[in-house]
Amino acid sequence: MSFQKLDDLGHKLEALEHALAILGADEATHMAVGGGEKRTEAMSALAGMFHTRATAPEIADWIAAAEQEVLSEEQRSAIAELRRQYTNLTCLPVEFVERQTTARMRCEQLWRDLRAKNDWAGFQPALEGVVALVREEAALRADVLGLAPYDALMEQYDPGNRAADITPVFTDLKAFLRGFVPEALAIQEARLRKRPLKPLSGTYAIDRQRELGLAMMAAVGFDLTHGSLSVSHHPFCGGVPSDVRITTRYKTSDFLSALMGVLHETGHALYEQNLPKAWSHWPLGRARGMAVHESQSLFVEKQLGRNPAFWRWALPVVEKHLGEAWSLDDILPHVHRVERGLIRVDADEVTYPLHVILRYELEQELVSGRLEVADLPKAWDAKMRDYLGLSTIDNPADGPMQDVHWPGAAFGYFPSYTLGAMMAAQQWAALTREHPAADDDLAKGNFESINAWRREKIWSQGSRWSTPDLLERATGEKLDATYFVNHLKQRYGG
Secondary structure, rough: HHHHHHHHHHHHHHHHHHHHHHHHHHHOOOOOOHHHHHHHHHHHHHHHHHHHHHHHHHHHHHHHHHHHOOOOOOHHHHHHHHHHHHHHHOOHHHHHHHHHHHHHHHHHHHHHHHHHHOOOOHHHHHHHHHHHHHHHHHHHHHHOOOOHHHHHHHHHHHOOOOHHHHHHHHHHHHHHHHHHHHHHHHHHHHHHHOOOOOOOOOOOOOOHHHHHHHHHHHHOOOHHEEEEEEOOOOOOEEOOOEEEEEEEOOOOOOOHHHHHHHHHHHHHHHHHHEEEEEEEOOOHHHHHHHHHHHHHHHHHHHHHHOOHHHHHHHHHHHHHHOOOOOOOHHHHHHHOOOOOOOHHHHHOOOOOOHHHHHHHHHHHHHHOOOOOHEEEHHHHHHHHHHHHHHOOOOOOHOOOOOOOOOOOOOOOOHHHHHHHHHHHHHHHHHHHOOOOHHOOOOOOOOOHHHHHHHHHHHHHHHOOOOHHHHHHHHHOOOOOOOHHHHHHHHHHHH
């Protein structure tokens, strides 16, 4: 039976993906600097092996034959998603995959060193090499998929996303935020005049912050027997569903930075740990794209982690681990702090979408060739001045060098962050309609009902539905940015 052949193949491909994921997580956390060259060779070879097996010509015949077999509804969904993945994988020759893996890994390794030195001149040639390959990839994919080059890249992260649909939404959101950011800042300033901000003590030992993070992870549902917490240059959630690797980065002067990073990545991890295990070796059993993934991480970080009800429960936990007593009125101005800043991962809910829109606009220009890497620092600075009134012209480390995505050839990913924020707000609204006691549960540190809703509606569905269908099935509505705008107005407005 062809279905059985595909099922057997899925197990073999899953094993290769497992090895690549764990090697990649280790490379970003524990690998010695001198191991980079050989690790790049190993991962490039494995990526080539995976691509060769996953794009073998006979798979097309097996898929076609399996579609004619008597299958269950679930098996038919599995075949349909496998066909979509096969079409996308066969866009790229194995030689290109190996070449791109080598280039992006070398660029990432260089980025870790040169970002700390603010060395754009040293970094630029490596990024130019990556961008050239991204343009090549976009052209290869566009030709096969019948899409515009940038849309073909987005398709890899969120099937169905198109710039023509996203750009108008982002344009409207940008217009709203340009007016709302000053309003939120003025409201915040008025509140602080009445009750000055209680300063953080600035004495937060890393080991204590780590224990706090682990306690929060376990409380919100993370299975510590199938995952871990480490340190990296850039927070991420990697590994595999049975062995999820979360990372954060610590500041001894500010415990909220690392804690919010941990909550964000735990949101990703909960999705991975709760995917349908029976289908883990099929594309059907994977997460449905990065916008959905970001909706899960932002749900935990923003809808839960910045909810006042959450902090009624969390404050005693913080006191236990860090030895500081906080009142709700003292901590919320920190948790809800709105501030124009340079760093996306440290940005608040209100300004964060502007960071994403800036990158979304620039990467389209880079992919199309309208913008060259050499001109990126000036272009970045111009948009940063326009959107947030800040300059990065002599500070590329906090400008176009701040994220790992472009060194890692992840173009078309950034829209997922703000689409995810919109989806998270819509999911919270739907959940609270069905479960009005959600805030009361949060205040008690009880996440069971909240997680049960998410498990049923999102996690257990894997890639059975397209992103729009999944959201509509979960919330009863198509994506509606109104929920996100209302969320910002309610939490940060007058």
